[in-house]
Amino acid sequence: MSDEVSREDGHRTFGLMELAVRPMWRGNGITRRLHGTLLGALDAERVLLDVHPASEAARAAYRSWGYRKVGEAIPWDGAALHDVLILDLGRAPTRDGMPRS
Template identity: 35%
Template sequence: MDDVTVAEIDLEARAPEALEVQAVAFGLGPEEVAVRLQIVRRHATLPGARAFGALLGDGTLVGFAYGMPNDRAHWWSTVIEPYLDANGEAHWLDRSFSVTELHVHPRYQGVGLGRELITTLTGTSPLPRSILSAIDSETPARHLYRSLGYRDLARRVAFPNTALRYAVMGAPLPLPAPPPRGA
């Protein structure tokens, strides 16, 4: 995987490619991709939004991560706030960098790209902590986040329009630097 580099990307311009990666990695259908494409393009224009891609030598996107300073007025924050508040963790909504999406194409998983993407993305933030949500089950993603210092702030979080439950996780920044890929 030495031919894969992580670099900042123009999320708005590369949103269709990013959603192709997410569709394969997360099992999304065409209708859901179309809805998410509009959301990603809107997020790309928000203050402080940053995106990084895992790119092959020919520029093909095989992974991406994006996020922004958290804003309590954003939809995601309004959904998770009651769960965090119930656990005494609502302060995590302030002065936090939100990792909005992180996906790696299955062919490129397991070699450290997810770790490199999230540490590079959060490493650009001057904020003291990071928050994210992940499916509330024991997945490789949850294992990755825990290995980076994320801990559960709330579990069994219900987002509208999905039967899946999510965990909201938080970690102090900076995250530990990743070892060289493949090490």
């Protein structure tokens, strides 16, 4: 990952883990609405998440929502290699670097 992608200031990035919907509820737009509601409440420049490469449905959804792959990582001890994705929210920080209120 480039230095610019990995640069962090404590406010720049929101980390999202384990956004999931039970199989019987999939295909109804629930995950998309949850994701949209969560992002609407954020005051960050971007969202970072890890997704298992075998999770094709999740990867396809994230791509359709604008996420792009920026690298790979093992998110915890014993985990498989995951794709690291970023979604740029287009929200520039304030001049002092603090999040907008």
